[in-house]
Amino acid sequence: MQTVTHWINGTQAEQAADSRFGEITNPATGKVSGRVAFASTATVGEAVSAAAAAFPAWRDTSLARRVQILFNFRELLNARKGELAAIITAEHGKVLDDAFGEISRGQEIVEFACGIPHILKGGYTENASTKVDVHSIRQPLGVAAVISPFNFPAMVPMWFFPMAIASGNTVVLKPSEKDPTAANWMAELWHEAGLPAGVFNVVHGDKEAVDALLDHPEIKSVSFVGSTPIAKYVYERGTAHGKRVQALGGAKNHMLVLPDADLDLAADAAVNAGFGAAGERCMAISAIVAVESVADELVAKIAERTRTLRVGDGMRGCDMGPLVTAAHRDRVAGYIDAGEAAGASLVLDGRHVSPDAEGDGFFLNPTLFDHVTPEMSIYTDEIFGPVLSVVRVPGYDEGLQLINDNPYGNGTAIFTNDGGAARRFENEVQVGMVGINVPIPVPMAYYSFGGWKNSLFGDTHAHGAEGVHFFTRGKVVTSRWLDPSHGGINLGFPQNA
Numbered sequence: 001m002q003t004v005t006h007w008i009n010g011t012q013a014e015q016a017a018d019s020r021f022g023e024i025t026n027p028a029t030g031k032v033s034g035r036v037a038f039a040s041t042a043t044v045g046e047a048v049s050a051a052a053a054a055f056p057a058w059r060d061t062s063l064a065r066r067v068q069i070l071f072n073f074r075e076l077l078n079a080r081k082g083e084l085a086a087i088i089t090a091e092h093g094k095v096l097d098d099a100f101g102e103i104s105r106g107q108e109i110v111e112f113a114c115g116i117p118h119i120l121k122g123g124y125t126e127n128a129s130t131k132v133d134v135h136s137i138r139q140p141l142g143v144a145a146v147i148s149p150f151n152f153p154a155m156v157p158m159w160f161f162p163m164a165i166a167s168g169n170t171v172v173l174k175p176s177e178k179d180p181t182a183a184n185w186m187a188e189l190w191h192e193a194g195l196p197a198g199v200f201n202v203v204h205g206d207k208e209a210v211d212a213l214l215d216h217p218e219i220k221s222v223s224f225v226g227s228t229p230i231a232k233y234v235y236e237r238g239t240a241h242g243k244r245v246q247a248l249g250g251a252k253n254h255m256l257v258l259p260d261a262d263l264d265l266a267a268d269a270a271v272n273a274g275f276g277a278a279g280e281r282c283m284a285i286s287a288i289v290a291v292e293s294v295a296d297e298l299v300a301k302i303a304e305r306t307r308t309l310r311v312g313d314g315m316r317g318c319d320m321g322p323l324v325t326a327a328h329r330d331r332v333a334g335y336i337d338a339g340e341a342a343g344a345s346l347v348l349d350g351r352h353v354s355p356d357a358e359g360d361g362f363f364l365n366p367t368l369f370d371h372v373t374p375e376m377s378i379y380t381d382e383i384f385g386p387v388l389s390v391v392r393v394p395g396y397d398e399g400l401q402l403i404n405d406n407p408y409g410n411g412t413a414i415f416t417n418d419g420g421a422a423r424r425f426e427n428e429v430q431v432g433m434v435g436i437n438v439p440i441p442v443p444m445a446y447y448s449f450g451g452w453k454n455s456l457f458g459d460t461h462a463h464g465a466e467g468v469h470f471f472t473r474g475k476v477v478t479s480r481w482l483d484p485s486h487g488g489i490n491l492g493f494p495q496n497a
């Protein structure tokens with residue numbers, strides 16, 4: 001059995017000095033495949049010291065050299081992504097195709113970061129005042145912490161670390177303890193790509209490691225992704241220590257289906273976005289808001305498609321894999337019990353499952369509820385599992401109101417053939433990422449990813465221009481080179497002339 005240890009200063013420790021460990025489990029078989037060291041405060045301190053020591057030289061490494069290393073990383077990742085996909089499926093459970101999909105979306109950020117010389121360019125104003133020039137530059141912060149969730153063990157870290165490293169920072173990543181191996185695999189790849197030791201470090205662990213990062217004076221920024229209560233906690237504790245924090249939280253994503261929508265397209269989208277990765281995506285659709293006049297037909301089409309899904313081990317070409325842990329499977333099953341008890345119509349009951357898998361994996365079948373009302377826990381809570389709830393509304397206005405009243409605001413979608421309705425929705429909806437006839441509107445790398453309301457604490461979204469902004473701070477330089485018109489002493493406040 002493997003033991004996953006920390007990656008500090010360009011190498012993975014042979015043995016962890018820590019006294020606490022967690023189990024790594026294959027969710028498709030229920031078998032324990034290894035253990036992961038849980039960093040103590042002292043171990044986190046070692047990683048931060050390594051990153052802090054590497055910072056001055058990395059900050060001064062030319063953009064040309066940084067970009068060469070980023071290109072190397074991109075080439076290695078592209079050539080060897082099959083290894084990473086297999087690791088993700090074995091520890092997270094998502095089907096192999098989906099693991100490849102996550103890697104390709106992460107790779108896009110690496111590719112975007114390869115253009116850092118262009119993105120980092122500042123402005124220049126000649127002769128702002130007579131013979132005075134002004135220019136702006138952006139400089140890295142220092143050591144950046146990245147704390148990531150279990151559901152995208154490769155993509156979510158890649159939302160941040162390519163941008164942080166390209167901008168001249170050094171990084172300490174604390175991935176989820178549920179699927180830790182992907183982070184070390186990526187650390188090894190950086191090493192092969194030629195990244196100097198200490199620029200990218202990985203510490204594993206739980207709350208103790210996170211708290212140590214939030215409190216450490218050498219950590220200058222924190223990029224967190226996870227559930228809303230922890231995101232809020234990380235934001236408050238990190239900012240209380242004077243750090244720059246972006247903390248992305250949970251979600252409850254709604255898909256509004258208007259009567260003029262293409263219902264086959266909408267039903268396909270609902271199934272893909274509701275049950276892909278067993279609903280363990282922050283951009284999963286969990287609430288279908290159907291206008292009453294088309295709700296019966298839409299529910300029938302969703303049910304018909306859902307019945308065809310094959311559930312099982314992600315290495316066997318199935319459509320949907322297991323939940324990440326037995327505890328999470330039981331929690332999701334508990335929501336199905338609660339929805340039934342609250343009086344929602346159970347169209348498809350996922351509690352009865354015979355997966356295509358060996359052993360005792362953590363499976364549920366897709367579940368579809370109709371006639372869900374906003375007070376039910378299956379509506380109010382982020383279930384993070386393969387449970388789709390249909391809420392019926394009289395029309396557009398009530399659907400929009402429901403979405404805007406929800407405390408989360410990560411992603412949403414509208415399905416319609418009416419351009420005017422789509423345009424109104426785009427303008428009126430209080431959500432950070434909006435799809436029009438697109439169910440999972442994950443922005444491209446050169447835009448920025450992030451939600452509103454309880455889905456993001458902080459004011460900067462991930463990657464794109466906002467990512468570069470987050471990992472750098474601005475400086476404005478005003479310069480004058482003396483010439484014979486030197487004006488002599490003047491104690492007044494500088495005025496332009």
Ligand code: NAD
Nearest residue numbers: 148149150175176206207210226227230248249250251282
């Ligand atoms: P989680 O909040 O349990 O864990 C996230 C990270 O926080 C992990 O690294 C974990 O070790 C750490 N952590 C857990 N408990 C902690 C505590 N008490 N104190 C300090 N740190 C702690 O989330 P998860 O279950 O790994 O991931 C699923 C959640 O992440 C869902 O809510 C999902 O919506 C959210 N998510 C959001 C986005 C987004 O972009 N908004 C993206 C992916 C996932």
